[in-house]
Amino acid sequence: MAECARAATARAAATARAAATASAAATAMAAATALAIFGLLGACADESKLRESEMIQLLALLxxxxxxxxxxxxxxxxxxxxxxxxxxxxxxxxxxxxxxxxxxxxxxxxxxxxxxxxxxxxxxxxxxxxxxxxxxxxxxxxxxxxxxxxxxxxxxxxxxxxxxxxxxxxxxxxxxxxxxxxxxxxxxxxxxxxxxxxxxxxxxxxxxxxxxxxxxx
Incomplete structure (x- = not known):
């Protein structure tokens, strides 16, 4: 009985570790995705600002x-x-x-x-x-x-x-x-x-x- 309990405990611990690892990986992936999205949004914002600036130059010349x-x-x-x-x-x-x-x-x-x-x-x-x-x-x-x-x-x-x-x-x-x-x-x-x-x-x-x-x- 004790041996069975120890085995069950070991399996539970292994499962917990696997779950923790999977959770950490998921969290890391989510964080990386969020950073990528923010990076793209930032790049889009920079591009839009550049085009606005160029248009202002064009309108001043015309x-x-x-x-x-x-x-x-x-x-x-x-x-x-x-x-x-x-x-x-x-x-x-x-x-x-x-x-x-x-x-x-x-x-x-x-x-x-x-x-x-x-x-x-x-x-x-x-x-x-x-x-x-x-x-x-x-x-x-x-x-x-x-x-x-x-x-x-x-x-x-x-x-x-x-x-x-x-x-x-x-x-x-x-x-x-x-x-x-x-x-x-x-x-x-x-x-x-x-x-x-x-x-x-x-x-x-x-x-x-x-x-x-x-x-x-």
Whole structure:
């Protein structure tokens, strides 16, 4: 009987030790998993902060008056056919809460005749957790209503979603050295150009398509 009791006690002790070991392993694994999760969350937070910081830099560079007079002069000197139109582009920051937090109004005009307005658009910027800096370009349903809005930016506080139409392809901006490069989001807008840059921005310089603008003020 005593021998049986000793055996039972030994088995119970072994079981307890095994349980303790398993519990310790489980605890260690849970702790490691928690640390990994916190590490990933921290990395995601750092990435988000970096993208926010880069967007602030981009938004500071963007507004101003631009023209492509150097490009047009180069075309004329080389006899390029067809030459690029001589364009003035004005981009101003506006407050349009119904469309987002970071909005700009952009108006293209003939550089030698500002009454000849060629396009009017709104640019909206935001940071997306997965895609980075995302730009949505809006066209106006009634462009004449907002023409020359750069002279009275308070006009845009009344813009609502029904006043604009988003272009089909959003732009994804990434910082590369001292410049920012925008490409189409391939998941939303697959096109023949693939990942070809649609726009580039650096201090005093903005390219949109094949038009190369320089900031004049």
């Amino acid at each position: 507004p101003g008056r631009y023209d492509n007079s150097e490009q047009a002069a180069s075309d004329a000197g080389r006899g390029a056919r067809p030459p690029h139109d001589l364009i003035a582009l004005i981009i101003v920051k506006v407050y349009t809460p119904r469309l987002g937090h970071h909005l700009f109004y952009a108006q293209e005009m003939a550089a030698d005749d500002p009454r000849r307005v060629m396009s009017q658009k709104m640019y909206s910027f935001q940071v997306d957790e997965k895609r980075g800096i995302v730009e949505t370009v809006y066209q106006f349903v009634e462009p004449l209503r907002w023409r020359d809005g750069q002279r009275n930016t308070e006009l845009f506080t009344s813009v609502v979603t029904e006043d604009v139409q988003a272009e089909g392809c959003q732009l994804l901006w990434k910082k590369s050295g001292e410049r920012f490069i925008a490409t189409h989001d391939p998941g939303v807008c697959p096109d023949a150009a693939g990942a070809a840059p649609q726009a580039e921005l650096a201090a005093g310089v903005l390219s949109i398509g094949d038009y190369k603008f320089r900031k004049t003020r």
